[in-house]
Amino acid sequence: MHPAFSVILLTTLIGAGQGLFLALFTGQLYSSIKLIEAQGADFYAGGSTISLLLLIAGLGASFFHLGRPERAWRAASKWRTSWLSREVIVLPLMMAVVFFYGLFHYIGWTEPFYVAGGGILPIDVTLVLGFLGVVIALALFVCTAMIYASVKFLEEWHSPYTVGNFTFLGMASGFMLAAAFSAYLGNHLVGFYGTWAVIFTLLALGTRTASLLRNATLKHKSTLQTAIGVRHRQIVQKSQGFTGGSFNTREFFHHQSPEFLKLVRLAFLVLVFPLPLFLILISYVLQSPTLPIAAFLVQYLGLLAERWYFFAEARHPQNLYYQSIA
């Protein structure tokens, strides 16, 4: 498939935005039961603003993917059958939750109205909203991933690993960003978020490696034989019916050499997994305020490569019909 930059940016940006929100809420939950140091409104409001900006940037990028962005509102109508439609509904919901979550923290609606668990867990409006946000963030990961995983013709994507990858990679980058944000503010949560970022990065490493291994030995269902229905072991296309390109030759091919693909794969395997982990560990040892930021940026760069490879790796059966120009 042709890796479209709009979609690469959309999926990586909103992934980090959702992950950051999940990180903020995890922090709030831990601090409300006094496991970690409580943070002021600024931390949550600031973090929510960054998360919201990432979500907005992702949405903005997605419009460049549409031929007719002015009609984008129509995309909410077929949520019963289309994962794309479901994403179109859940993304604004996510934005709304993040917005109000940050706002309520900012205006200080954090007085508990109920204390659950025998006086251990004080519940306030932001906690309820945050919990709702967790559900929505996870649902959004599933919707985004299922857009790809549900297309059975793209066999490289048609697996539960795709959902695992989108979710864990998004969470990893979000928690990494939370660590970077904490380091920037100079609070004591760098280690807390850093640890979670390491955990999610390792989980993502597991699912991503599994999907790479699966795809390395994948045998495609369709062949030239089934494509034209002729039973012979040797069939070659002599003409695809036109000399110039068409939508079919642009949208479904990455037009890059196999060596370049290998290079991108190597790049993301290094940039997403070992390098940020190394940086975050060093920053923990050195108590550095800048290294977590570098760790997030390196990982995000790696995620761009990862998403590019994700698209380029998938081979669509229609390509069987577009092999030869002459």
Add this chain to the structure above:
Amino acid sequence: MTQLALVIDLNVCVGCHACVTSCKQWNTSGWAGPMVDENPYGADPTGTFFNRVQTFEVGSYPNTETVHFPKSCLHCEEPPCVPVCPTGASYKREDNGVVLVDYDKCIGCKYCSWACPYGVRELDEMQKVMKKCTLCIDRITDQSLPERERKPACVLACPTSARLFGDVHDPDSEVSVAIRERGGYPLMPEWGTKPANHYLPRQKTRMHISEDELQRADNPLTKEDITVYTGEETIDDVTW
């Protein structure tokens, strides 16, 4: 229920592209148009087509066979391109099974093209909406046309009658009979899309000639048998 479809006879298709050009002409000037061409006279021409004729070579020299292979939307009975459309722009008509795109609703997200294994949907680069074969819906449903012209443009244009059009759910239709009696098959059956369009396989035309057809036994011009018989039993004795 009616399911309109094409049946394409690979045995007689000569790869002349008459269906390609007539399709483009009819549809670019009709309901589905315009089907824009970019750089039509430049180095890298590109444009929207609903129908393409491709050519494949089967086997290796000298035992090769050339297969000309016209390809357009197959109007699948289980169209995977329809449920993925987020806007409902892609739909399958209840009354005749034709799969269509509502150009006023399509947002050009291209998702449907990913969900079609046959590569027959093309995004129009000027209108920025998805396009594909309509089976000439504006023509086959036009009651003002005489009955014999209510057929897709490609079918009318084909000089070898390689394209048959009709209802594949009616067992007695020309297309159903052709599929049944001449081995019509669907493309990529492994996906369960149940394409309505079918293809008729190529058939070798063979003549069997035996020895006695080359040598007429009762040829009046062959020389008479001049063997001299001397009293032995002859064939005449046995038969009479």
